[in-house]
Amino acid sequence: MDFGKTIRERRRQEGFSQEALASQVGISRNYLSQIERGKATNLSWQLRQTLTSLLGIQEDAGRNADVAPQDLPTGLAEFAERVSLPADDVLMLSRLRYRGKQPNTADKWEMLYNVIKVTIDPHA
Helix, strand or coil: CCHHHHHHHHHHHHCCCHHHHHHHHCCCHHHHHHHHCCCCCCCCHHHHHHHHHHHCCCCCCCCCCCCCHHHCCCCHHHHHHHHCCCHHHHHHHHHCCECCECCCCHHHHHHHHHHHHHHHCCCC
16 A cells, blocks of 8 residues: 555544644644655655554565665765665665765764754664
């Protein structure tokens, strides 16, 4: 089952309206509708995490965790190997885009990863 359908099913099971769930997540009802219908697919890592956490969905982090190094963005494989990055973190980073762009060196990936860590866990 795709992510959007899973969200819709679980939202209904939990008794949330689209409006209520969207409000809790901090997005518009229209955007949530697009996610549920599979029209919005390039979701941020934070939004996916918020939705799955709020709805109690256990995403299969390992489903794409074994991404081949040649399939990773430039520099990410080098950074991941250098610091022995967990596969789910590599996958999360590989999906990040800012205005359609990604870092292009191992050092820039490391900087991004460290900013995320400090933002999520200030004690890291």
